Amino acid sequence: MPPSSLRVVYAFAREMHPKTTDVFIQYGTAGFRTKAILLEHVVYRMGLLAVIRSRVKNGRTIGMMITASHNLEPDNGVKLVDPDGEMLEEEWEAHATKLANVSDNDLEATTMEIIQEVKADMTLKASVFIGMDTRYTSPRLAAAAANGVIALKGTPKEFGIVTTPMLHFFVKCRNDNSYGTPTEEGYYEKIIGAYKNMRKSLPTKGDYSPCLYVDGANGVGGKKLKNVKKNFDEEELELHLFNLGGSGEKLNLGCGADHVKVTQTPAKGIPSTPYQRIASLDGDGDRLVYYYTDDKDKMHLLDGDRIATLLASYITELLQRCETTEVQLGIVQTAYANGASTKYITDTLKIPVQCVKTGVKHLHSAAHKYDIGVYFEANGHGTVLYSSKAKNVISRIAREGDPEPREAAKLLSQFIEMTNETVGDAISDLLLVETVLCARGISALQWMQLYTDLPCRQLKVTVADRNAIQTTDAERQCTSPEGLQQRINELVAKYPSGRAFARPSGTEDIVRVYAEAESQLEADTLAAEVCQAVFDLAGGVGARPELPATQE
Ligand SMILES: CC(=O)N[C@H]1[C@@H](OP(=O)(O)O)O[C@H](CO)[C@@H](O)[C@@H]1O
Numbered sequence: 001m002p003p004s005s006l007r008v009v010y011a012f013a014r015e016m017h018p019k020t021t022d023v024f025i026q027y028g029t030a031g032f033r034t035k036a037i038l039l040e041h042v043v044y045r046m047g048l049l050a051v052i053r054s055r056v057k058n059g060r061t062i063g064m065m066i067t068a069s070h071n072l073e074p075d076n077g078v079k080l081v082d083p084d085g086e087m088l089e090e091e092w093e094a095h096a097t098k099l100a101n102v103s104d105n106d107l108e109a110t111t112m113e114i115i116q117e118v119k120a121d122m123t124l125k126a127s128v129f130i131g132m133d134t135r136y137t138s139p140r141l142a143a144a145a146a147n148g149v150i151a152l153k154g155t156p157k158e159f160g161i162v163t164t165p166m167l168h169f170f171v172k173c174r175n176d177n178s179y180g181t182p183t184e185e186g187y188y189e190k191i192i193g194a195y196k197n198m199r200k201s202l203p204t205k206g207d208y209s210p211c212l213y214v215d216g217a218n219g220v221g222g223k224k225l226k227n228v229k230k231n232f233d234e235e236e237l238e239l240h241l242f243n244l245g246g247s248g249e250k251l252n253l254g255c256g257a258d259h260v261k262v263t264q265t266p267a268k269g270i271p272s273t274p275y276q277r278i279a280s281l282d283g284d285g286d287r288l289v290y291y292y293t294d295d296k297d298k299m300h301l302l303d304g305d306r307i308a309t310l311l312a313s314y315i316t317e318l319l320q321r322c323e324t325t326e327v328q329l330g331i332v333q334t335a336y337a338n339g340a341s342t343k344y345i346t347d348t349l350k351i352p353v354q355c356v357k358t359g360v361k362h363l364h365s366a367a368h369k370y371d372i373g374v375y376f377e378a379n380g381h382g383t384v385l386y387s388s389k390a391k392n393v394i395s396r397i398a399r400e401g402d403p404e405p406r407e408a409a410k411l412l413s414q415f416i417e418m419t420n421e422t423v424g425d426a427i428s429d430l431l432l433v434e435t436v437l438c439a440r441g442i443s444a445l446q447w448m449q450l451y452t453d454l455p456c457r458q459l460k461v462t463v464a465d466r467n468a469i470q471t472t473d474a475e476r477q478c479t480s481p482e483g484l485q486q487r488i489n490e491l492v493a494k495y496p497s498g499r500a501f502a503r504p505s506g507t508e509d510i511v512r513v514y515a516e517a518e519s520q521l522e523a524d525t526l527a528a529e530v531c532q533a534v535f536d537l538a539g540g541v542g543a544r545p546e547l548p549a550t551q552e
Pocket residue numbers: 029030069336358359360377379381504505506507508512
């Protein structure tokens with residue numbers, strides 16, 4: 001039943017969170033993300049939408065996370081979390097975009113329209129969990145979010161500074177208490193508890209060393225790992241934490257998972273110890289990549305593809321030891337996955353693999369189609385999803401199986417417990433990776449030796465309108481502007497093992513270009529050539545991209 005008037009929505013908006021910009025903003029790959037100063041009215045309005053969403057879901061809790069993840073400090077963002085801890089359903093993104101862009105004068109009417117369109121019963125209770133990252137602009141935005149919730153008579157609960165995956169976890173637990181307790185302590189209890197339990201059956205062996213350096217990106221993930229660290233004795237996990245956001249240290253600047261992955265250079269502020277395993281988190285703690293430098297100071301990156309293959313191969317091994325064929329496992333990647341990883345999954349691991357569009361929501365829903373779905377973006381965002389069927393089979397074997405399968409099923413049960421299934425989670429993923437490296441008795445170098453990545457390069461091009469580029473085939477082919485795909489095909493054909501594509505970013509006002517080839521110079525050149533093609537055919541602005549120096 002819609003209310004007769006929403007005057008309070010308008011009054012709050014005008015008095016406290018007025019719209020001060022006409023810049024159009026869109027709910028993208030990971031919610032709204034832009035300069036923090038442009039966001040206050042957007043976040044307030046998302047508070048309104050979260051209440052409507054909660055009521056459409058019969059009063060189940062919805063999440064709001066204030067973060068701009070790996071972006072630099074002046075940016076911020078907001079995204080909504082659905083009741084199962086998953087990303088907001090895609091159909092609602094249009095409501096979010098509409099509500100964010102209307103004038104203050106039209107806000108009341110538009111809110112009413114949305115309430116009617118989605119048939120929200122506004123007499124129901126509504127609950128919204130709010131979390132934020134460490135940005136100095138986050139508390140103000142979190143307050144705007146809470147005001148939006150209150151304006152529609154919902155109940156906000158603020159968790160303060162938490163990682164994005166923690167907030168997803170809290171939402172899931174609040175709506176399904178069999179998953180865990182919706183508090184930070186509940187989160188640690190489940191995830192760390194499972195790691196410690198598992199390590200009881202998996203003592204350190206072979207070339208594995210529990211000594212791990214961590215790059216906290218000067219964000220929330222590193223801070224939370226300080227809490228995590230206290231729980232381990234050095235035999236279980238010896239964490240050395242760096243880039244924890246001390247005074248003068250800037251979030252994501254020269255450090256963090258995105259910096260390491262995109263620039264293919266180590267994070268600043270970490271002592272250089274040859275072959276030391278280093279885990280790098282992003283600013284809101286939902287991405288993880290590993291790397292080490294060798295004795296010639298060359299960096300070797302172990303990215304999301306590597307993590308996916310490591311986890312999937314270990315789960316496959318445990319399933320074999322469980323002597324079950326009832327549970328099928330699959331891997332989901334995006335076009336950014338290194339071609340060598342896809343080949344390794346298909347030829348060596350012999351696991352089904354699927355490529356979907358960029359963005360966690362696409363990977364997550366594809367992974368749900370397997371009994372066990374492992375999904376990772378190359379940039380280190382990913383997790384494992386276990387269906388109820390898989391969980392039932394595994395717990396049955398853990399209870400009733402023969403001794404050897406029973407042991408394997410018990411390990412797998414702990415592995416499931418350690419996984420944050422709601423979304424990619426750097427802390428949970430880190431513990432999963434450490435568990436597998438320990439179980440296998442391998443070092444970072446040996447992990448790297450499982451397959452050899454094709455050299456690759458990721459670049460950005462600025463164009464007048466990024467939506468001029470349209471794609472198909474999981475973003476691997478351009479359908480417009482005309483002639484662009486043909487030009488990319490011609491460029492790719494010059495390079496053995498070459499592959500390249502261009503797609504509009506969903507989080508930045510740019511076009512992303514990715515290329516891989518047999519040598520780094522070839523990958524760099526192909527990427528630059530594709531950038532030039534995009535620039536020429538899709539309305540590039542500013543200076544035309546240049547080829548690498550040796551090609552001039
Ligand atoms: C190539 C790349 O890393 N793209 C990232 C980036 O999306 P874009 O749509 O490419 O801007 O941010 C997303 C949200 O964090 C993440 O899901 C995605 O993988």
